[in-house]
Amino acid sequence: MTSTAKGAVIIGASAGALEALSLILPALPATFPLPIFVIVHVPPHKPSVLADIFNAKCRLRAIEVEDKEPIEPGVIYFAPPNYHMLFEDQSSLALSNEDEVLFSRPSIDVAFESAAEVWGAELIGIILTGANQDGARGLQAISKAGGTVIVQNPEDAYAKAMPETAIAFSPQAQVLSIADISAYLMSNSG
Amino acid sequence: MTEAFEKVEDIEIRLLLEALYHRYHYDFRSYAMSSVRRRLRQVRDNLGFATISAMQERVLHDPQMLPIMLRYLTVQVSEMFRDPSYFRAIRETVVPHLRTYPSLKVWIAGCSTGEELYSLVILFREEGLEERTLFYATDINPEALAQAEAGVYELERMRLFTENHRQAGGKTSLSDYYHSGYNRCVLDKSLRRNVVFSDHSLVTDQVFGEMHLVSCRNVMIYFDRVLQDRAVGLFKDSLPRNAFLGLGAKESLRFSEHADAFRDFVREEKIYQRTGS
Ligand SMILES: C[S@@+](CC[C@H](N)C(=O)[O-])C[C@H]1O[C@@H](n2cnc3c(N)ncnc32)[C@H](O)[C@@H]1O
Numbered sequence: 340m341t342s343t344a345k346g347a348v349i350i351g352a353s354a355g356a357l358e359a360l361s362l363i364l365p366a367l368p369a370t371f372p373l374p375i376f377v378i379v380h381v382p383p384h385k386p387s388v389l390a391d392i393f394n395a396k397c398r399l400r401a402i403e404v405e406d407k408e409p410i411e412p413g414v415i416y417f418a419p420p421n422y423h424m425l426f427e428d429q430s431s432l433a434l435s436n437e438d439e440v441l442f443s444r445p446s447i448d449v450a451f452e453s454a455a456e457v458w459g460a461e462l463i464g465i466i467l468t469g470a471n472q473d474g475a476r477g478l479q480a481i482s483k484a485g486g487t488v489i490v491q492n493p494e495d496a497y498a499k500a501m502p503e504t505a506i507a508f509s510p511q512a513q514v515l516s517i518a519d520i521s522a523y524l525m526s527n528s529g
Numbered sequence: 530m531t532e533a534f535e536k537v538e539d540i541e542i543r544l545l546l547e548a549l550y551h552r553y554h555y556d557f558r559s560y561a562m563s564s565v566r567r568r569l570r571q572v573r574d575n576l577g578f579a580t581i582s583a584m585q586e587r588v589l590h591d592p593q594m595l596p597i598m599l600r601y602l603t604v605q606v607s608e609m610f611r612d613p614s615y616f617r618a619i620r621e622t623v624v625p626h627l628r629t630y631p632s633l634k635v636w637i638a639g640c641s642t643g644e645e646l647y648s649l650v651i652l653f654r655e656e657g658l659e660e661r662t663l664f665y666a667t668d669i670n671p672e673a674l675a676q677a678e679a680g681v682y683e684l685e686r687m688r689l690f691t692e693n694h695r696q697a698g699g700k701t702s703l704s705d706y707y708h709s710g711y712n713r714c715v716l717d718k719s720l721r722r723n724v725v726f727s728d729h730s731l732v733t734d735q736v737f738g739e740m741h742l743v744s745c746r747n748v749m750i751y752f753d754r755v756l757q758d759r760a761v762g763l764f765k766d767s768l769p770r771n772a773f774l775g776l777g778a779k780e781s782l783r784f785s786e787h788a789d790a791f792r793d794f795v796r797e798e799k800i801y802q803r804t805g806s
Contacts, residue, residue, distance in 0.1 A: 404779070405779045405780065405781050405783070406749070406750045406777075406779055406780050406781070407754055407757070407784050409784075419778075419779050421778075422750075422779055423564075425561070425563035425564055425567070426563055427561055427562060427563050427753070431754075433561040433563050433564065433750060434750045434779050435561075435563075435564045435604065435750060435751070436604060436606045436747050436750070437564065437567075437568070437604050437606065438606065449567070452567075453563050453567070456563075456566075
């Protein structure tokens, strides 16, 4: 892919997220051509340090989003604690403090479903480790919209429930190890 | 979902929002589409409508449908001293400036069910400013405003509110301001002594006075960029030089056309001060 690459990557993770993401995000080259959105379940009443941690570790810029943040290629966007992350169009984000979905705000389902509307077949959706059901419906929406869907192999996930549920909802998903997910993204990075 | 189907739904949404505007003067036409779409689908599914067009038919002919639609279209999520560090910053850095004025006006725009309002009233009381302050609490949802005016909350929420109040630098016990019974807690009527509740839309209404502080948290996230500019324009016109504007934790003036009219006052807490320009 070149710098004119279109599309986006969206990743959902819960229990065990930090470790799994640490094996994926820092490996990406500075030339990675797509925006990457990351939804991790974080406690609602504390500031999250994820963006800072990954900004320090990654060659790509990592930020926690604010409302109406413009979307640029090669930036890693973390959903903030206590807000849902939605997409207005391919260039702008919106936040919402609507009710929790499956006890989660940010909700992976909400963000994935919204991203599926906006990017359709040009979206890569990835579900990683987690001990709940969030993300399964969202990944299904991406799949229905023609996007690429990938799930971390439950066998090497810190918590299996989230990848297992995602696979049950999207049997056609590619089930990959963390190393293979990382390799897949690298192969998409020109 | 196919491309063509999606477009039909967007047309239906636009027509429904037009219907709401022409019939009832509630204007959601420039709200952030992503969450409007989500919430209209919830109305459709929860109320058993086949399509969004079917909802439009009902909304036009049945006024009872309006409050139901408003319940969905306006998100009523709030909490007392939500983001305690914001209220702590108001207390520690804004209040010392406000003390220098003999009388004060504070506007809580999009006050929802009142939690943000009462947080500020309690804070002002603790700081000895309540007596000289007039609070304007405004919202477009009449049910929310009525609840704000009643000041009744579920008892189980008080634990969180109390902890927030403490973290916000509360000087008293929150329980000094309410009495409880039947799983409810009723805020002290005296907290409303200096409050004016009123129906006001940041989309369709004008400025109504000069304020020393406007607090508008988690309202503009539901607007698109153009509408955000209108709302910030209202705040700009309400705030004389050196007056304050507080936004929600993840909102900012970075993308506003009026950014130049404000300076960062407490950057991390999204508290701005009006400049001369
Ligand atoms: C999520 S609540 C925020 C409550 C409170 N400010 C807080 O942060 O806890 C959003 C509020 O904005 C109100 N709102 C939506 N559109 C509005 C408008 N055009 N003008 C004024 N208020 C509006 C809604 O009715 C709702 O009460």
